[in-house]
Amino acid sequence: xxxxxxxxxxxxxxxxxxxxxxxxxxxxxxxxxxxxxxxxxxxxxxxxxxxxxxxxxxxxxxxxxxxxxxxxxxxxxxxxxxxxxxxxxxxxxx
Numbered sequence: 001x002x003x004x005x006x007x008x009x010x011x012x013x014x015x016x017x018x019x020x021x022x023x024x025x026x027x028x029x030x031x032x033x034x035x036x037x038x039x040x041x042x043x044x045x046x047x048x049x050x051x052x053x054x055x056x057x058x059x060x061x062x063x064x065x066x067x068x069x070x071x072x073x074x075x076x077x078x079x080x081x082x083x084x085x086x087x088x089x090x091x092x093x094x
Contacts, residue, residue: 039072040086046083048083049079055075
């Protein structure tokens, strides 16, 4: 196996499609809690204030997993002034 192929295989994982979105799971293997820190990871570089639609688009462009996308879609339609506003709304949802 060539060096480049080995790197690609390791990054993608065994049996994992390159474009498949992974889900965050808890220790029991069930779909688990998505923390605000995980959400912020996929919103890095976002310019605030931002509408919900912009947040969803940014996360989708960065390949956010389904768990993160589902959580962002549950957020109220409003303008978010900072990541702290998003964290507060996530706390209300969960």
